Amino acid sequence: MLGPVILAASRSDRMRRLISAAPVTKQVVDRFIPGETLDDVVPIIEERTAQGLELTMDVVGEDITTPDQARAARDAYLALVDRLAELELGARVELSVKLSMFGQALPSPATTLNEGPRGPAPAFQGGHELALANVRPVVEAAAAIGTTVTLDAEDHTTLDSMFAIHEGLRKDFPQTGCVIQAYLFRTEADARRLAASGSRVRLVKGAYKEPAEVAYQQKHEIDKAYVRILRTLMEGEGYPMVGSHDPRLISIAQELARRAGRKPDEYEFQMLYGIRSDEHLRLAAEGHRMRVYTAFGTDWYGYFMRRLAEKPANLRFFLRSMVSK
Ligand code: FAD
Numbered sequence: 080m081l082g083p084v085i086l087a088a089s090r091s092d093r094m095r096r097l098i099s100a101a102p103v104t105k106q107v108v109d110r111f112i113p114g115e116t117l118d119d120v121v122p123i124i125e126e127r128t129a130q131g132l133e134l135t136m137d138v139v140g141e142d143i144t145t146p147d148q149a150r151a152a153r154d155a156y157l158a159l160v161d162r163l164a165e166l167e168l169g170a171r172v173e174l175s176v177k178l179s180m181f182g183q184a185l186p187s188p189a190t191t192l193n194e195g196p197r198g199p200a201p202a203f204q205g206g207h208e209l210a211l212a213n214v215r216p217v218v219e220a221a222a223a224i225g226t227t228v229t230l231d232a233e234d235h236t237t238l239d240s241m242f243a244i245h246e247g248l249r250k251d252f253p254q255t256g257c258v259i260q261a262y263l264f265r266t267e268a269d270a271r272r273l274a275a276s277g278s279r280v281r282l283v284k285g286a287y288k289e290p291a292e293v294a295y296q297q298k299h300e301i302d303k304a305y306v307r308i309l310r311t312l313m314e315g316e317g318y319p320m321v322g323s324h325d326p327r328l329i330s331i332a333q334e335l336a337r338r339a340g341r342k343p344d345e346y347e348f349q350m351l352y353g354i355r356s357d358e359h360l361r362l363a364a365e366g367h368r369m370r371v372y373t374a375f376g377t378d379w380y381g382y383f384m385r386r387l388a389e390k391p392a393n394l395r396f397f398l399r400s401m402v403s404k
């Protein structure tokens with residue numbers, strides 16, 4: 080029952096200030112977020128790719144409050160692409176972005192202009208256009224160095240906007256990926272649409288606090304939905320990215336891929352940095368494509384809290400480290 084409480088705290092500014100300032104937090108955070116700067120993470124990129132792993136890099140940050148912060152997020156990703164260009168790793172290192180960090184939740188002039196008593200209702204509220212304007216240069220820059228971008232899935236209220244941005248970007252950059260979450264009722268239909276259109280789709284269980292009106296609440300229901308959706312992706316025309324650390328789901332994924340006649344380079348596994356690291360290497364050594372989602376940066380609070388919520392033992396470790404200080 081702790082998970083939902085931690086997820087609620089992950090949206091609280093007061094908790095953000097408290098936990099971000101706690102003197103011991105950093106050593107605990109480092110397990111999941113290996114650095115704050117590009118200089119911190121470039122050695123990790125070099126080491127992991129030398130081990131046969133692939134990466135997807137996430138500059139941490141979400142729920143920003145000003146357009147300047149959204150532009151700063153874009154610039155942070157562009158700086159990352161510049162460094163990746165020097166490493167010449169192409170598609171072995173791709174990018175993951177959260178549209179909330181690019182301004183998706185902000186009020187934007189572009190949408191406000193369409194509003195009014197008789198004007199057409201805007202298709203999307205807030206900063207949909209702003210997020211699109213900020214993410215497009217990142218997708219373009221990534222394509223120029225031979226890699227791609229995946230749009231992370233955030234809470235369910237953001238997803239129609241995310242899928243519309245994804246579809247728009249794919250007209251010029253068909254490799255642009257997106258994430259779907261097995262816990263949401265809508266996802267089976269989303270998976271059918273995306274599988275048919277041949278896109279790159281990462282399937283995850285889902286990490287946000289979602290109400291029972293839109294999402295399964297029980298682990299066994301989420302796991303069953305995950306398998307159904309994965310089957311759709313494996314039998315479809317897209318490129319499935321299996322985002323999970325769950326050993327049962329990983330063996331089911333291998334079986335579904337085999338039955339669908341997929342070769343090892345026609346799908347991939349993805350796991351988070353710091354979680355089941357031995358398994359990353361084991362799967363890569365077996366000839367699977369394994370991509371490690373590696374988050375870095377200073378605004379780590381939301382990302383870190385979701386990792387705590389996923390496993391109560393993480394919270395116990397975190398609290399113990401605070402008490403023992
Ligand atoms: P679980 O049943 O939660 O875990 C299986 C086992 O993995 C656990 O028993 C444990 O041994 C280990 N484990 C899992 N989580 C942790 C942890 N935090 N600490 C320590 N051990 C752990 N969610 C979104 O909502 N949107 C996204 O865009 C998104 N992107 C993701 C990208 C990748 C590559 C991955 C792997 C996950 C992503 N997630 C995202 C998170 C996801 O939704 C789950 O919350 C998370 O992966 C835990 O679910 P699981 O499938 O690993 O299964």
